[in-house]
Amino acid sequence: xxxxxxxxGQPVLVVNTASHCGFTNQFKELEAIHQRYKDxxxxxxxxxxxxxxxxxxxxxxxxxxxxxNFGVSFDMFATxxxxxxxxxxxxxxLARQAEEPRWNFHKYVIDRDGKVVASFPSRTKPDAPDVxxxxxxxx
Numbered sequence: 001x002x003x004x005x006x007x008x009g010q011p012v013l014v015v016n017t018a019s020h021c022g023f024t025n026q027f028k029e030l031e032a033i034h035q036r037y038k039d040x041x042x043x044x045x046x047x048x049x050x051x052x053x054x055x056x057x058x059x060x061x062x063x064x065x066x067x068x069n070f071g072v073s074f075d076m077f078a079t080x081x082x083x084x085x086x087x088x089x090x091x092x093x094l095a096r097q098a099e100e101p102r103w104n105f106h107k108y109v110i111d112r113d114g115k116v117v118a119s120f121p122s123r124t125k126p127d128a129p130d131v132x133x134x135x136x137x138x139x
Contacts, residue, residue, distance in 0.1 A: 003090055004114070007043055007045070008114075009112050010041055010042075010043050010112060011041060011042050011043070011109070011110065011111055011112055011135070011138035011139055012042070012043045012044075012045055012108075012109075012110040013030075013033065013042060013043070013044045013045070013107060013108070013109055013110075013126070013135060014045050014047065014090070014094065014107070014108040014110060015030060015044070015045070015046050015047070015105055015106065015107050015108075015126075016046075016047050016048075016049045016051075016082045016091070016101050016104060016105065016106055017046045017047065017048050017049070017076070017104060017105060018048065018049060018050070018104040018105075019048070021103075021104040021105065023103075023104055023105040023122050023123075024105075026105050026125060026126055027072055029125050029126040029127045030044055030046065030072070030074065030126045031044075031071060031072050031073065031074065032126075032127060033126050033127060033131075033135070034073065034074040035073075037135060037139065038074075040139045041139060042135060042138075042139060043074075043075065044074035044075070045074065045075045045076075045077070046072070046074065046075065046076040046077065047076075047077050047080055047082065047088070047090070047091070048076065048077065048078065048079040048080070049079060049080060049081065049082040049083075049101075049104065050079055051081055051082050051083045051084075051101075082100075082101050082106075083095075083100055083101060084100075087100075094108050094116060094119075097115065097116040098116040098118075098119035099119055101122075102121060102122070103121070103122040104122060105122040106119070106120070106121060106122055107119070107120040107124065107126060107131060108120075109131070109134040109135055109137075109138060110138070111137075111138040112138065117134055117137060117138055118130070118131070118134035120134075
């Protein structure tokens with residue numbers, strides 16, 4: 001899938017995720033952000049990654065965690081590498097513009113021109129005031 005084409009001209013919140021992580025409960029807040037801002041054009045996009053050895057053993061199990069356990073309705077993509085030389089090109093570009101994810105549930109707010117305007121570590125919840133301000137800035 002051509003991500004640049006699919007999300008061109010839209011503000012995006014990109015998150016690297018894992019189904020067996022202490023931050024997995026952030027799926028709830030991410031879904032709430034999606035519901036709150038989808039009508040204003042925000043795309044919430046999750047990319048499963050096993051770079052930190054906390055992803056389910058299969059895509060089916062990972063999908064179950066997202067869609068069944070947490071009711072995720074925003075776009076989730078297949079497991080990809082998000083760190084280092086083998087990182088998916090999207091995450092290499094995110095690291096170039098901001099920083100490489102240090103752990104699961106690192107969040108990037110991207111404006112309509114494809115520029116990272118804010119980056120937040122795992123411990124920052126998706127509904128934290130700084131994240132909300134960054135999202136509202138790109139809308």
